Structures are given as C-alpha cells and as structure tokens.
Amino acid sequence: MSPRTATALILGAALASAGNAARAADAPSFDRPGIAFATGTLPRGAFAWEQGLPDFERDDSGGTRSTTYSANTNLRLGLSDHVELQLATSPFNYLRERDGDGRRSRHGAGDTGVALKIALPSSHDKFSWAVLGSVTAASGDREFSNGATQYSLGTTLGYDFSDAVSGALYFNLDRSDGADTWSWSPSLSYAVNDRVAAYIEAGWSHTDHQPTTTVAGVGLTFMATPAIQLDVSLDAGLDRDSPDLQGGVGVAFYFD
Secondary structure (H helix, E strand, O other), X not given: OOHHHHHHHHHHHHHHHOOOXXXXXXXXXXXXXXXXXXXXXXXXXXXXXXXXXXXXXXXEEOOEEEEEEEOOEEEEEEOOOOEEEEEEEOOOEEEEEEEOOEEEEEEEOOOXXXXXXEEEOOOOOOEEEEEXXXXXXXXXXXXXXXXXXXXXXXXXXXXXXXXXXXXXXXXXXXXXOOEEEEEEEEEEEEEOOOOEEEEEEEEEEXXXXXXXXXXXXEEEEEEEEOOEEEEXXXXXXXXXXXXXXXXXXXXXXXXX
C-alpha cells in the first residue's frame, strides 16, 4: 500500500465516522502537532490515537537532497486523571534521496518508545504544566533508527492569556549513547473559533559537540467533530545545520 493510499483511507475513515462519533464532554488537548506536548492528560480509561498522514522532513545539503516521510503514531491511555501512558512509534517510513549519482529510496520501520506523562498541580487556573519521561529502544531499521536507546525527560509550561490566546514553553533533555541533546521551544496559540486554532512556534536544539539547530513555523488544527482533530504544520530551518523543512498532516481520535 502506498503512503498516498494509506492517507486517503485513514482520512476517509475519519470523515465517515464524524457523524457517528460520540461527543466528548471535555475533549483533551492532543499532543500533535507542534514541538511541545500539551499540558493536559487523558481521564482514567480514556484513549487517544494520534497519527501522522504522514509527517515529513526535507534537507538539501552537501549536494544531496533527502526527503523522509513518516507515519508517526502516538497511542495514549489515561491511567488516572493526572497520569497517562504513551506508546510512540513510526511503523512505516520512506526515504528518498537524490545526488550526483542518481536517485535512491528506502523504506522501513522506526524506533519504538514508552512514556509516562504527568500533569502537575497548579494553584493558578490559568497556568498548567506537565512532565513527560520516555525510553525509546533502537528497534527500527538502520536508516530510520537512532542507533541506541534514548532516554528523554521534558516539561511543558502553559498559560492562558485569554479565552482565545495561550502560550507554552517547552524544555527537553535527551540522552543517547553518552551524548546529551537539549531542546526548548516557545509557542503562541490562537483559537479562531470553537473548531479552528492556529499557532506559531520556534525551536532550538543542541547536541554535545554538534552545532545548534533552529527552526520556526506555524500550524493549524480543525476539530472535525468534538472527538476528531485534523492538523497541518510546517517548520523551516533557520540555519544551515537544520532541516530545510519539516512538518506534516495528521489526525487524532479521542475515545472516552
């Protein structure tokens, strides 16, 4: 099955189920799209499936242009009202390269990780925050694997400036094969109406003994139903060591 066919089938299923989806009284903030994760967690027993249709990354450097498409999948299960379990993987990836020697393509699975997300207490109704700790095993095919087990610990701080405008600040530390990667990202979101929201973001990342990378971009979400979210996002690299473009389209389902 081609990536285009798979995308069409999943989107078709989402739209076909829109009329029959049960209304979620308090649908959660999904973790996609964007660099940061949401500060909200799922209620106990609730489940969310977030799917890239696909996500992509494009880079043109050293005479080689490469584009990677990834069916990034994140499954979330509420363990309590403030704790959730996550399983993240990319079961299908497609890499296309072009250089002076011609064109090549490869496909395969990516790594798989398990995470625990905890929404932390706050005494201010406009402020929220959460932490996410994860372990990702190097289980994917060589072209799509980190090559070593990765340990990550991140936090997102969120603040509601008004009913329509909110901001977030994200920090994360990855450790893999003896090297640390520090990342942080500010973002600002605006709710156009009850179904449409837009955001802008920037992101910085630095790995030991490597150049810092910087990106910035925008995203848009649309609630097809109270339990189904569609999204599109695009970030551009701001220096020569960053990917030229990254982003994607996706869908997220909430089951209460």
